[in-house]
Structure formats: C-alpha cells, structure tokens
C-alpha cells in the first residue's frame with residue numbers, strides 16, 4: 361500500500377441482495393488532497409464512501425483508511441475522520457448548538473464551536489430543534505459536525521446540495537482552508553463547478569467502478585476537441601475556410617454571422633482562421649476558444665440517458 365494514501369480502496373465489491381452497487385472499484389486518495397467523486401445517480405458513490413467510513417462491510421476487495429480497516433479498526437479510525445452524511449444522523453428534537461457541542465466533546469482537539477457556528481451561519485438558530493431547521497440549516501449543521509473534531513480526513517457526501525449561494529461559498533472556503541491545513545477531503549457531488557473549484561483530483565464512477573481519474577484540467581484536456589466560435593459578416597464561404605483548415609475540422613454558420621468550428625482547436629488553427637478572415641476582409645468582432653468543461657466530459661463518459 362502507498363504510504364501517502366489517506367484512502368486506498370482496491371477491488372471493492374458491495375452488494376445489496378442481488379444488486380451489485382459497487383463492482384470492483386479502485387480508488388486511492390493522496391494525503392492532503394481534495395478528491396471529488398462524481399457519478400450518475402445510483403453509480404455507487406455513497407456506498408463506497410459509507411464503506412470507507414465503516415458503515416458498510418465490503419463483500420469483496422480491501423479498504424484502508426488512514427492505514428486502518430474501517431470495520432475492524434473503526435474505534436481507532438473514528439476520532440481521526442469527519443463524516444457528513446447525505447441526511448440524518450441527528451435526533452429530531454435536539455437543538456443545533458447542543459448537538460454541535462456534544463459532537464465536539466467526542467474529540468480530543470475540537471475547533472471553537474461558536475466560531476464554527478458563526479462561519480456557517482448557525483449562530484442565530486443554535487436553540488432551534490433540528491427538525492425545525494430549514495433543509496439548508498440542517499445541511500450546514502451536518503457539515504459543522506463533520507468539521508468540529510479537526511479531522512485529518514473528511515468525507516462529505518454532497519456537501520452543498522440545496523444550499524444557497526452564500527452557504528455554498530462559505531462551505532467551499534472551509535474546504536480550501538482544511539486542505540491548506542493539510543487535511544484530506546473526499547467529497548461526492550453532482551455539481552461540476554464544485555469539483556472544478558475544489559478538487560485536485562476527480563474520480564468518475566459509473567456502474568460501481570471508477571471509469572476516469574485525473575485532475576479536472578487533465579480530464580478536460582484528454583482527447584478533447586474544443587470549439588472555436590467567431591462572429592463576422594453573414595454568409596462567409598465556409599467551404600473555402602474549411603479548405604484552409606485540417607481535414608477533420610467542421611465549420612458551421614449557427615445563426616447569420618455566428619460561426620462555430622469544431623476539431624482540434626490549437627494555436628495553429630486560431631492563427632489560420634484569423635489569417636483567413638484577414639485575407640477575406642472579415643473583422644471577427646468576437647473570437648473565442650471554448651474548452652470542454654467537466655460536465656461535457658462527464659456526459660461523454662456516462663451518457664446522456666437518465667438512469668433508473
């Protein structure tokens with residue numbers, strides 16, 4: 361096992377009855393990094409994370425978290441990790457502040473509860489019972505509970521789903537600070553911008569396996585074809601333009617005067633288009649290279665159909 365891996369999952373299999381939720385999944389998370397686990401609904405992300413947290417027992421493969429087996433060495437592991445579940449884990453009648461203080465007492469070196477509550481906008485609802493908190497406030501309390509013990513490793517299951525933009529930004533800021541302090545973060549998300557903003561590394565999971573892995577930048581570049589758009593006068597001779605471009609490039613006039621070229625968009629292609637425009641007396645009033653986004657990559661890899 362790599363010594364710098366905070367999480368090392370090898371060949372994980374997890375079944376629910378006849379349903380195989382995780383099907384030979386490998387995932388290694390380097391210490392001190394933020395890894396985002398992406399995947400369609402039902403891909404097996406939560407099951408994998410819950411197995412790492414020790415809530416589920418693998419049917420096959422091995423899981424080591426901070427070098428420990430989460431099932432048999434859970435007592436040693438739990439004080440070192442923070443866990444934010446998708447929902448639940450809090451008694452409905454308990455007040456937000458009580459719950460946070462109670463959780464803080466379980467750890468040797470908790471952070472300042474009042475400070476953390478303020479950072480997450482929980483100060484004003486500290487005396488409110490959990491069941492009366494709004495969905496977003498419940499979510500923020502779960503995040504605070506995961507953070508309060510100053511964990512070495514933090515698991516966040518869809519941490520900002522349903523949060524307003526302010527709470528989303530506050531959460532992102534906290535994750536960045538944790539990383540700067542040397543913590544490791546594993547998060548699942550359906551928000552591609554969240555992965556792009558936070559993750560050093562992305563693992564795309566589909567049908568219980570990791571099907572792509574890399575930094576957001578690397579995933580967006582790999583094998584990618586980008587798009588070049590420009591606007592100019594309507595009715596340009598695109599056949600002539602295509603002759604100047606590599607054979608696989610396709611140029612289309614999307615709406616009058618708005619052009620899109622697809623293919624291997626590199627500096628040479630940009631220069632060719634600019635020079636062709638110059639030769640034909642066309643001044644493009646907007647010319648832009650649009651790179652593939654993580655969402656494009658995700659949809660290419662996992663398809664566009666809805667999963668049952």
Ligand SMILES: Nc1ncnc2c1ncn2[C@@H]1O[C@H](COP(=O)(O)OP(=O)(O)OP(=O)(O)O)[C@@H](O)[C@H]1O
Pocket residue numbers: 376379380381399400401402403404405406407408
């Ligand atoms: N407790 C359970 N009992 C039976 N089947 C389950 C259970 N939990 C999950 N599953 C099934 O296992 C598969 C993987 O579910 P999981 O929750 O791990 O996916 P996910 O990638 O986290 O999905 P989502 O993005 O919707 O949260 C799904 O088909 C789901 O229906």
